[in-house]
Amino acid sequence: MTVASTRPHIPDRLENPWRMALFSWETLLIVVAVAIFIANSLASPYFLNVWSLSDLTFNFTEKGLIALAMALLIVAGEIDLSVAAIIALSSTMMGMAVQAGADTPVLVLIAIGTGLACGIFNGALVTRLGLPSIVVTIGTMSLFRGISYIILGDQAYKGYPAGFAFFGQGYVWWVISFELVLFIVAAFVFGVLLHRTSFGRTIYAIGNNPVAATFSGVPVERVKFILFCLTGLMSGIASICLTSRLASTRPSIAFGWELEVVTMVVLGGVSILGGAGSIPGVVLAAIIMGLVTFGLGLLNVPGIVMSIFTGLLLITVIALPILWNRLRQKGA
Amino acid sequence: MLQHARHGPVEKSPARAHEPVLALSGVSKSFPGVRALSKVSLELYPGEVTALVGENGAGKSTLVKILTGIYQPDEGTIFLGGKEVSFSSAYDAHRAGITAIHQETVLFDELSVAENIFLGHAPRGRFGLIDRKRMVAEAAAVLKRIGADIDPQARLRDLGIASKHLVAIARAFSIEAGIVIMDEPTAALSQKEIEELFALIGRLKADGKAILFISHKFDEVFRIADRYAVFRDGESVGAGLISETDHDALVRLMVGRPVDQIFPKKKVEIGEPVLTVSGYCHPTEFEDISFELRRGEILGFYGLVGSGRSELMQALFGVTKPSKGAVKIDGKVAIIRSPEQAIRYGMVYVPEERGRQGAIAGLPIFQNITLPALKRTSRYGFLRLAEEFRLARQYAERLDLRAASLDRDVGTLSGGNQQKVVIAKWLATIPRVIILDEPTKGIDIGSKAAVHEFMSELVAQGLSIIMVSSEIPEILGMSDRIIVMREGRIAAEFAREEADAEKLVRTAAGIGGAA
Ligand SMILES: Nc1ncnc2c1ncn2[C@@H]1O[C@H](COP(=O)(O)OP(=O)(O)OP(=O)(O)O)[C@@H](O)[C@H]1O
């Protein structure tokens, strides 16, 4: 055939992957993290100390656990704003079980079960009824926390068993806390899931173009359902860590965390519109958020300023890529 | 109408030496890693149609986007009516009297047809508010002018792709413009709509408008163009009067070598039935469809826009739900409720709407191609990139894809090359029954031959193909049997030998006498 004779060979890639990595968002995050680290150590003489650094990790591990699952959900083009409320509900359930005399293993099962149940509920509403996830999870956010308020009122559950303290206060080795190890393991698992499995690939496809993904044989609704379950599950696990660390449950526990988690995910380079993002980015973003809160804490900055900071950060990281693209298009 | 225009005073004008209304010279445009246009020039004359031809990726659509202010050129000048101009936005070009039908139309699904047509230039009433009544009336008038039977108040999302395309055409014509650009306006339109469009082009010529017409269909080019311009690899390689060139010369300019235009279909032994559809119904789209597809067969589906062909195929593929009827694969009843299940049965559908249903613009080429075949390229659910690149390359090269590398995002490819990725995607699952919906839409003639050759080879291996196409030469050239649909029903069936263009068109339109 005449046509066949000049068919060109198409290479896999042209750019060197290392070079591409050098100019990625993750590289920028590393630079920012190092800069904040240096700033912190200059600002406070107490910062450069293994125990300070160990304490610092508690600022992001619990939120980070949820951010890992949330990242997958946002890449798929959905969102879950009820995560903090799931923490409250799971914690309340554990508190009730403690009153009934339950021991640590039972508490863990209850938290995981509650988290998973909440995830299933969110997932079913979104995928079965076809409702937008932002609306559904704003609703369930009030619902789940509302249940906690009804059960607890202005009371608090205390008296968690001694063994339960390990999850939020225990150390695996020297200054390495259980929470940190859990976060590292979870980050590895979610990283592999998103970047190395065909399940992860379908998440990107769904976030980019759900119609084309359906035509390609991707079970779009099932994948989304699983992601809601995973997010619920991780919220339940985060609830165990947080409840154990505080050794008490109040209905206001983890109040406002959903925004911090979303900020973490978006700062990590996950597109709020779905379809793009990476787990290493989210891990770096978690570390940066931890460094910043800790640094501001060392400087005795009040909590309200921190939440203003989170709000500004969220707006900036959402606006930045959009503005950047607009600039690039003008220039091109 | 067209005939009329040809005999009118306009016909003589090419002979007269007159001034171009629009002239480009030395225009270049680069994207990261690709030089899409390199010092091209082009002239458009009032009352004349200039056809721009070139292979997929030659830079035609890039030029259209420069002329409409969507992209800014890196260098070069544009003269409009003798004066140098530069467009910094689409609005500038619009005000200068340039309107365009783009290859990938951008319309809004949630808006009505009328709103889509007049978005940004709606008729205004008192206090500068949009005059809805006038807008709907004017939309109806434009739709009528292009011969489209579409309700201006319908929501766009409820229309099929071809009707959406007609809305995009109506939008271009709702703007009073001296220069009209059409980037593959006839892709996926059937003969009837094409005739309407050509009649309209005739009227525009008579009004003295300058028209740029981009198409991969040479019969159209020779029928309506007065002049031609050829791009190859982003460079102008020739221009002149259509009357002074011929088909072969144009192809040689375009490809740089001679090409067999249509791949001759090989004869293949036709075997037992593979897919049997009986009494298949849908509440709104089609009625009582029964047919059989045999092993090694290519079954063509012809019909007008809106005849229900794509809707039928999407129901077979499990995208939409039929209300009645049975599907058998290999004589066994197959219950298909999702594309996932269809693919498991070995049946795939290569969709018609490449931007929405086919390509995932934000993912690289290789990930697009392997998406439906991930089960094959992965092991225990883990990705194997080397395997993915291998599979993607195999199909990309087979289909004559032109891309810098396989990790480029599909969104950066030219329209025709995106279409090749879309075909490759579903073929890579190694199906047994392939449903192709307008498979060569937007594909240049050289690559079209490659696609047809590939189809021939697949049926020779014992696969079966259903091909929905509005292109008569393609349907006649490739099909063993042709089913014509009209208004959701099967109107007639022709064996390869008894079919001809006239019969197909008449049956599809429901004009008596045929069949
Ligand atoms: N936004 C973009 N980013 C990167 N590359 C691009 C972009 N748009 C076009 N290109 C590249 O520019 C070249 C010309 O593309 P263009 O769309 O103009 O081709 P075309 O002649 O219209 O082809 P077709 O017949 O397939 O429509 C191609 O190599 C394409 O990959």
Ligand SMILES: [Mg+2]
């Ligand atoms: Mg094009």
